[in-house]
Amino acid sequence: MLTSLISFVVLLGPALAADLLYRVDGRSPETIQSTGLVSKNPSGTLSLFDHVDKKDQSNDPWVSTTTSKSFAKSGAQSITDIYVYTLDKSRIPASSMKDVAEEYKKTKEKYPHPAEMEVSVKGSIPWNAVVSWDVYKRSKKVGGMTRDEFERGKRSQAPSPEPQRGSSKSPSKGSSKSPSSSPKKPRSFIA
Secondary structure: OOOHHHHHHHHHHHHOOOEEEEEEEEOOHHHHHHOOEEOOOOOOOOHHHHHHHHOOOHOOEEEEEOOOHHHHHHHOOOOOHHHHHHHEEHOOOHHHEEEEHHHHHHHOOOOOHHHEEEEEOOHHHOHHHEEEEEEEEOOEEEEEEEHHHHOOOHHHOOOOOOOOOOOOOOOOOOOOOOOOHHOOOOOOOOO
């Protein structure tokens, strides 16, 4: 019985992973919660092929995602916080999703970026499709959280921002260190 259960879980793992998409985005979870992962122009008329070629981005209704978590992580190279969102494909309307490689196959054209494993979503991706996110800074993971944790209020456990230069805030009582002599800690989230 236990062997059967383990076999089932092992076989189910790749199937579950196939239902996940990933998106690298500089927008915070607070912003995504309020707006969703919205394209540059949700009512734009740019074709999927022009989106792939990055033509007229002001008219681009497509949100790029990938089926490859490692590819998404490779794009998280900002000096500021950048997020790699994990998305539940079943919560995105199927009619708005296009597997880019498949669309190129249909037209018998060569897909110029096969390593991206892109699935483009027209318009926006709803907040309820977000499963979790990892936070990166300079290509290093510095935190992460699930949507459920975020909605239960655990985001309030993140440290307060450090005082700005010239701030009149002084170090806590009993501390002999000034704020500028303390090593800066990366922003952390509940993982």
